[in-house]
Amino acid sequence: MITGNMKITDVVKAYPEAIEIFNDFHIDYCCGGKDALEAALAELGIESNSFIELLNKKLIKSSHKSSNGQILAVDHLTEMNITELIDYIIDTHHTKERYLLAEIDELLNKVLLVHYEHHQEQLVPLHGLFSDLRKELQEHFAKEEKAIFPYMKKNFNKEKGIRYVKDLEDEHEAAGNLIKEITACTNDFTAPKDGCATYRLVFQKLQELVKDVYNHIFTENSLLFPKYEGGIES
Ligand SMILES: [Fe+2]
Ligand SMILES: [Fe+2]
Known part of the structure; x- marks a missing residue:
């Protein structure tokens, strides 16, 4: 209830x-x-x-029956230990989002060029916001995969690790703010009536990215980090 x-x-x-x-x-x-x-x-x-x-x-x-099987994963994620949860995050969210970022980057460049004349008011700021988000996420993933996650796997509930967690949470918030701006800039991912199939496709891919990032941040902020701070190894 x-x-x-x-x-x-x-x-x-x-x-x-x-x-x-x-x-x-x-x-x-x-x-x-x-x-x-x-x-x-x-x-x-x-x-x-x-x-x-x-x-x-x-x-x-x-009753937990969803059209999207991935969402149901929350149930078994709560049972994973820190190492399993970190590996799951990298294998699913980091991999998928890296792929989507590359795909959107290419599509958005095409749309910017083709529709610049009539839709520059939307596409130029969107291009800037997306570039900022891509940069933030790529650097954030590298920091997690190469520095913080390996540390967290070996050192449970350490003061230094808890400071790292706070840094990651701040970066999540910055990404979340960029996503809110992207959502507003795209009119909630609604392409203009005269937008071509690629215009609609790039908005659809952006929405897919945003949903995955939200799910990803939830998994880190609400499942992984509390488990780490609680010093739960398994
Ligand atoms: Fe992550
Ligand atoms: Fe993260």
Whole structure:
């Protein structure tokens, strides 16, 4: 049973299918996941009682059956130890996002060139925001894979490791802010009516990237880091 004073992150842990609904309503379950659901709804101007009632009906009815099999992974992620969770994050999220970043980069350059004349107001800032996000994510992945994750695998709940975690959380927040700007800049990933198939495709890929990054940040901030800070080895 979901209540308004539950933390958003706890709602997702108990009901992984909530991710789909939270994405649709722009409820931040990764960097803003420590907020109470009620407070996040108030900030978005959503009437909390009826929303929570609907959420309960929908989620309890679906009983962890989702069209997206990946979301159900939250259930078994909570049972993984730190090493398993780190390997899972690299194998799934880092790999997928690296691929999407390269794909979007190429597509966005094409769209920028073809539609510059009529859509430069949207495409130039979008190109800048995407370039910033790509840079941030690529450097962040390298830092995690080459420095912080190997340290975390060997040193549990160490003061230095906890400082590293704080650094990563700050970088997640910076990526989350860029994503909010990208969402606004693309009109929530809605291509203009005169946009070609590539324009629509790049928006679709961007949305896919954003959903994966949110899920990724949630897995690190809400599952991996608390486990590390709690000194749980397995
Ligand atoms: Fe990561
Ligand atoms: Fe990260």
